[in-house]
Amino acid sequence: xxxxxxxxxxxxxxxxxxxxxxxxxxxxxxxxxxx
Amino acid sequence: xxxxxxxxxxxxxxxxxxxxxxxxxxxxxxxxxxxxxxxxxxxxxxxxxxxxxxxxxxxxxxxxxxxxxxxxxxxxxxxxxxxxxxxxxxxxxxxxxxxxxxxxxxxxxxxxxxxxxxxxxxxxxxxxxxxxxxxxxxxxxxxxxxxxxxxxxxxxxxxxxxxxxxxxxxxxxxxxxxxxxxxxxxxxxxxxxxxxxxxxxxxxxxxxxxxxxxxxxxxxxxxxxxxxxxxxxxxxxxxxxxxxxxxxxxxxxxxxxxxxxxxxxxxxxxxxxxxxxxxxxxxxxxxxxxxxxxxxxxxxxxxxxxxxxxxxxxxxxxxxxxxxxxxxxxxxxxxxxxxxxxxxxxxxxxxxxxxxxxxxxxxxxxxxxxxxxxxxxxxxxxxxxxxxxxxxxxxxxxxxxxxxxxxxxxxxxxxxxxxxxxxxxxxxxxxxxxxxxxxxxxxxxxxxxxxxxxxxxxxxxxxxxxxxxxxxxxxxxxxxxxxxxxxxxxxxxxxxxxxxxxxxxxxxxxxxxx
Numbered sequence: 001x002x003x004x005x006x007x008x009x010x011x012x013x014x015x016x017x018x019x020x021x022x023x024x025x026x027x028x029x030x031x032x033x034x035x
Numbered sequence: 036x037x038x039x040x041x042x043x044x045x046x047x048x049x050x051x052x053x054x055x056x057x058x059x060x061x062x063x064x065x066x067x068x069x070x071x072x073x074x075x076x077x078x079x080x081x082x083x084x085x086x087x088x089x090x091x092x093x094x095x096x097x098x099x100x101x102x103x104x105x106x107x108x109x110x111x112x113x114x115x116x117x118x119x120x121x122x123x124x125x126x127x128x129x130x131x132x133x134x135x136x137x138x139x140x141x142x143x144x145x146x147x148x149x150x151x152x153x154x155x156x157x158x159x160x161x162x163x164x165x166x167x168x169x170x171x172x173x174x175x176x177x178x179x180x181x182x183x184x185x186x187x188x189x190x191x192x193x194x195x196x197x198x199x200x201x202x203x204x205x206x207x208x209x210x211x212x213x214x215x216x217x218x219x220x221x222x223x224x225x226x227x228x229x230x231x232x233x234x235x236x237x238x239x240x241x242x243x244x245x246x247x248x249x250x251x252x253x254x255x256x257x258x259x260x261x262x263x264x265x266x267x268x269x270x271x272x273x274x275x276x277x278x279x280x281x282x283x284x285x286x287x288x289x290x291x292x293x294x295x296x297x298x299x300x301x302x303x304x305x306x307x308x309x310x311x312x313x314x315x316x317x318x319x320x321x322x323x324x325x326x327x328x329x330x331x332x333x334x335x336x337x338x339x340x341x342x343x344x345x346x347x348x349x350x351x352x353x354x355x356x357x358x359x360x361x362x363x364x365x366x367x368x369x370x371x372x373x374x375x376x377x378x379x380x381x382x383x384x385x386x387x388x389x390x391x392x393x394x395x396x397x398x399x400x401x402x403x404x405x406x407x408x409x410x411x412x413x414x415x416x417x418x419x420x421x422x423x424x425x426x427x428x429x430x431x432x433x434x435x436x437x438x439x440x441x442x443x444x445x446x447x448x449x450x451x452x453x454x455x456x457x458x459x460x461x462x463x464x465x466x467x468x469x470x471x472x473x474x475x476x477x478x479x480x481x482x483x484x485x486x487x488x489x490x491x492x493x494x495x496x497x498x499x500x501x502x503x504x505x506x507x508x509x510x511x512x513x514x515x516x517x518x519x520x521x522x523x524x525x526x527x528x529x530x531x532x533x534x535x536x537x538x539x540x541x542x543x544x545x546x547x548x549x
Contacts (some may be wrong), residue, residue, distance in 0.1 A: 009309030016308075016316055017296045018328070021289075024333050024361065027246060028353035031337035 038423050047114050048121065050100025055122040055188055057093030057128065060086050063133070065178060070171030078137065078171040085132035092129060109420060116527035120520060126187065127151050127516075130179060137172050139163050141501040144508055149176070151512045154183035155372050155519035158271020158368035158493020158512075161501050165276045170257065173274045177264040183296070183519075184268030184402030186223070187229050229305050230267065238265035239295045244287050262287075266294040268402045271368025279371040285354060290353055292358065299325075299365035299397030301409075303440045320437045321398045324412035330363050333393045336360045340383035356385075359494070364392040366404040369492020377496045378480055386479045389494070392502030393486040394464060403493025404518050406460050409439060410453035417450040464491045467514055474504050487513040 046209055065083040089341070130153075131146035140146040145161040152159050153176055161167065162176075238259045244253030258274060263270045275281040278286055297305075306323065307315035316322055333356070340356045341344050362369045377386065396405010421434045423522070433443040467485030471480055476498055483496040488511045517525055 005311065008310050009311060010236065012313060013297060013300075013305065013308045013316075014293060015314075017293050018467075020296070021292065023330065024351050024357045025349070027330065027334050027337055028349045028357055030445050031334075031341045031352050032347065032349040035338055 037181075044111070044114055046100045046102060048100075048117050049096050051114070051118045052122050052125065053096025053100055055093075055095045056096060056125055057090055059126050059130075059187065060089035062178065063089060063175070064521055065172040066133070066175040070169060070172045073170045075169040075171050078133070078169040080101065081133040081136035082171060082175070084131070084136060088132060089129040089370045090127070102488040113527055113531070116523060117531060121145065122188050123154065123516065123520065125155060127216040130154070131277050133172065133175060134162070137169065139165075139168060139172070140310040144257070144505065145501055148508055148512055150179060151515050152493070153177075153179035153270070153272065155491050156180055156184045156270040156366070156404065156493075157488060157491045157515050158265065159488060159495055159499045160272065161508075163501065163505075167227065167429045168274070169178075173257070173261060177270050178273075179272075180268045180270035181234075181264040184270065195390050219532070224406060225306060226302050229294070229302065229309070229342045233267055233294065233297070234263060235289075237267060240290050241287070244284070245282075248282060248284055250285065252290075252515050262291055263294060265365060266291045266369070267298040269295055269298050269365050269367040269397060269404070269491075270402075271362070271370075272368070275348055279369045280373075282370075285350070288354065288358060288369075288371060293428055294360065295367040295369065295454055296361065298365070299401055299403040300441075301398040303400060304398070307440060315440065318438045320412040320416075321408040324408040325364075325398065325416070326410070328392065328395050328411065330362060332364060332388050333357045333360045336385055336388045336471065339382055339388065340380075343382050343385075344381065345380045360388060360392060363389050363487075363492055363494055364395065364397070366393065366396045366490050366492045368487070370494050370502075374442050374495045374497040377483060377494075383479065386483055387494075390482045393490040393492045393494070394494075395459065396410050396490050406457045406490075410457055413437060413449060413453040414457060416445055418451070456521060460489060463517055467510060470510055471498065471507060474507060485511075489519050491515060 043499075048131060061081050063086040067079060068183055097385020108189040127147055128149050130150040131143065133399065134140055134149055135143050139159065139162050140149070141163065149160050149162055151157075158180070160176075173361040183299075220510075238256070241259030241262050242252075242256050245258050246252055248255075250258060261272070261274050264270065271278075273279065273281065277292065282288070301319070301321055304315060304319055305455075307319075336356050337352050338360075341352065346352045346355050358371055361367075377389070381389070394405055396407050398411040399407040416435055416437055437444050437445055464482075464485055467489060468478070468481050471485055472480035476484075480496045480498060483494075484494070484498040487494050490500075498507075503511075
């Protein structure tokens with residue numbers, strides 16, 4: 001149980017970073033089509 | 036007469052340094068095993084020589100230290116700092132043996148340069164014909180990056196020394212000062228546990244991606260392992276000359292990107308997230324600072340590169356611009372464009388953004404280098420507080436706080452120490468730029484290369500090569516070393532040499548009088 005909870009923590013960190021990466025991609029999109 | 040032993044506890048320093056060197060020599064058995072597996076007999080011989088010499092130096096050092104009962108001698112702050120800085124120098128010289136013997140290095144200094152780049156997780160290299168390097172040697176390059184990122188002094192001590200009474204002093208000496216557990220051994224074990232779990236996840240993900248790219252399973256495994264080690268340690272080494280460009284894969288780059296961003300975060304943040312404290316990600320001053328500076332940096336770079344017309348669509352702006360800016364900001368150094376493209380295509384603004392983000396760097400107590408997001412956040416808050424004090428009456432100014440794992444008061448001591456480290460980084464950078472331009476390199480290119488070595492990044496604009504003048508090679512080695520150990524332990528070592536120098540001069544002058 002403790003191990004699953006911990007592994008969930010690793011997954012959460014990876015997902016959070018992927019969300020942040022989408023923000024960077026949004027900047028590229030804005031750069032390409034609006035600027 | 037003042038004896039040198041009394042002077043700075045030669046025995047204590049020698050004993051612990053010997054343990055670290057001996058423990059480190061065992062690491063050489065891993066690439067040796069890989070070379071046996073791939074039947075690279077010349078490399079087996081290189082590592083056998085490297086292993087024997089390193090172990091010998093370590094055992095001699097322990098023997099010198101054992102002449103007194105070191106457990107009776109208290110480990111002082113100075114000992115901790117000196118052992119850390121001395122171990123790094125010794126291990127760099129000894130770790131360069133297999134590289135030099137491989138015949139891929141133009142000189143022993145170049146081998147030292149590459150090993151220092153590996154330990155400090157920088158990622159620049161002087162190795163020639165990288166595409167045809169033995170598997171064992173590539174394994175070694177990436178292993179030292181991985182171990183250097185987590186902290187090799189503490190690794191050696193936590194495995195080899197039973198009595199860890201003074202361990203915190205060694206730990207701080209290596210540039211890490213976070214307490215995840217009440218004792219250093221517990222904290223070190225957590226750091227290694229987190230790294231090993233991510234090693235498993237990251238290598239598997241990259242292994243599968245490598246097979247999808249058409250690499251054979253064994254080759255895909257080693258590529259996955261190397262790229263993960265370099266990404267997690269924010270190192271930047273790759274088993275190919277073309278670095279990430281070799282793979283021609285957006286997916287492969289993205290997986291690497293996830294792990295180098297995570298690798299640049301503080302181990303305290305990893306621990307908080309694993310323990311279920313998700314709010315820490317939004318509240319932590321370092322993640323807030325990183326988000327602001329990285330988003331500003333990428334936006335400015337995208338704007339600069341879009342204006343030049345080199346990259347026009349969203350995918351190429353993301354893959355070529357955002358990727359490189361984040362690789363620089365997290366101090367990783369993975370590159371997916373040719374080094375000279377920075378000089379020829381990125382323009383003034385693009386290079387300026389890269390230099391600034393390289394100097395800012397990643398998080399404190401992570402595998403990243405640079406001034407660090409924590410200090411940038413503290414300095415920013417401190418400046419705002421100073422302005423508030425100036426424009427309002429003093430008694431109305433609140434005590435400023437910042438959140439980093441827990442709430443901290445932003446007092447003058449914290450503000451001052453952050454400012455001092457930032458100033459030292461800028462001084463290291465400025466001297467490097469002056470030296471590099473003195474050798475005839477253009478200012479923008481010199482700034483890029485020096486920011487890359489002093490921030491332990493690893494991206495190159497094309498200056499670093501075996502043809503680099505010796506003085507610059509030595510300065511870049513010092514810059515990588517100082518940047519990684521964050522000055523403190525190196526100053527302690529220098530202080531001892533200076534003190535010894537003063538005593539030596541005093542003795543000489545006394546003799547002259549008689």
